[in-house]
Amino acid sequence: MNRSKLLEIKDLTVEYRTDDEIVYAVNSLNLSLHSGESLGLVGETGAGKSTTALSILQLVADPPGKITSGEILFEGDDLLKAKRDFLRHIRGNKISMIFQDPMTSLNPVYSVGDQIAEVIYLHEKCSKAEAQQKAADMLEMVGIPKDRYDEFPHQFSGGMKQRVVIAMSIACSPKLILADEPTTALDVTIQAQVLELMNDLKVKLNTSLLLITHDLGVVAQVCDRVAIMYAGEIVETGTVEEVFEHPKHPYTIGLFRSIPTLDEKVDRLKPITGQMPDPTNLPSGCKFHPRCPHMNEVCTKMKPAMTNVAGTHIVKCLIHEGKLDPTEIMEEVNYVR
């Protein structure tokens, strides 16, 4: 566990400012990732997962997005303070990103091969011909025949496009890949293929992975560690075993309960009640309190702190911080799935 930290995000705060309101998308978020490790970032839509990933490469749309504070240390350098040239050297080369929607993330007017070759030519000291050769190899690597190099994105299916995007993201052997729901837009069988491909490549290339998803099953399949995100904060993090075996935060527990299992009857499904809070007007105290079954007076006033509960398992909940009267609640919270 003493591996060096590849990526460390400290107190990251990102807002989207429009004319009449501010969306608090990411709120003092802390997250770290060791080299070679795969971290699953899980949360409902609107939790701020994409914004977090985009912040790392500073691709948050500005306007309206603004990173208002925090540090993002990559191999010790703060990317938020980095010069443009340094950032460009990182982008696509040291850190690459796979976006959520493969249908729109390729440029329709260039051939898929050339789009891969572009990033290789940019970062590796090689000729255009060598870049094209390597791009063709990359296509083969993700299971697309070389002779489709000159075809355009509109000639590919969604799954094939996502393979192209993956080929592009691994082309320069990055240290870290940010994959933003890489399989959400794909149908189930293709989803499995793409995940398997990513798993293979991760092992082969020894890259670290930040895998964003709202699917806990995907995390179990691919990741070493997991971070649960709610309303712009990490509410629970730990190894996959720690969190899956002993979920602590009421939100995490709710997430697990909401997954239908095969032997469970549908009417016993227990989705988390309530809605995600309005990001322009977040609740005081613990942001989860309006939906929390164990909500207490103190939860509406006091902000929970990160509490280490076991090993690397950290929870942000007043119950586990010992701020609530334990007698009435602990039994229910320690629910093990």
Next chain:
Amino acid sequence: MHKFILRRLAMLIPVLLGVSFIVFSIMDLTPGDPVEMYLGDNYTPEAHAEMTKELGLDKPFIVRYLSYIGNAVQGDFGISYSTKQPVLDEILARFPNTLVLAIAALIFAIVVGIILGTISAAKQNSIFDSMSTFTALIGVSMPNFWFGLMLIIIFAAGLGWFPSSEFSGVKSLVLPAIALGTNSLAIITRMTRSSLLETIRQDYVRTARAKGLKEYKVIIKHALRNAMIPIITISGLQFGFLISGAVVIETVFSWPGIGRLLVEAIQLKDTPIVLSLVLIKAGMFTVINLGTDIMYAFFDPRIRAQYKAKRV
């Protein structure tokens, strides 16, 4: 693609037939006697009757129309009533001048328009953007003859940098091309800006940025290339206007083009000249349209694939 071009060119035939028929009818129906114009001072009733016969004007409308078409197919567009010269010679002497002026104006409008529009979009809401919006507004609303006169007063008469009316070489092209192209420049600037603002927000532009490309490359190679279709469309339309709309600028700069020729010919009821000029313009519009379609295919592989698939 070759088949596509050939088929489109073949469509010229019905277009030209239709246009010529309409213009022929209009010229025939409007009052005024071309023979009177033709004879001028030599007018006598006998000469009039003789000339009417010689020009074939005594024949029924449909016969005259068909014989015009028959001759035109063989390259004979008749004799101008006013100058008595073959129409083809008259037009060949003037049309290239109009074409050169229109092309120069178009190049000016496209090059400067795309550059200004691109900077505006890339620096949206900056001072440059507001200035270019304001300038474009002036460019659209300013009458071009007035702008032409201003250019002459300042750069020709005042500073003496360019000739004002002498027709000689590239230098004499500069002021009329700017005067003629400014409206189009403003329109192309606005179109570039709005089209680019649309593509700049697209996911693939973010992908390009995530590769580590320099911002200008992201904008030009990835966003602008995708923004080209509406810019090409508007440029094609503008080219049409520039060819037919040069009348006023040709007058202001004493430019020997077809614009003035057409106005004079209509006034003198010089049907052969009017007809040929209108046919040339109709032909040009078709060719420009074809040109824009070919440009679409050049910029967008999806359109290219369509042309190939349909074998249109």
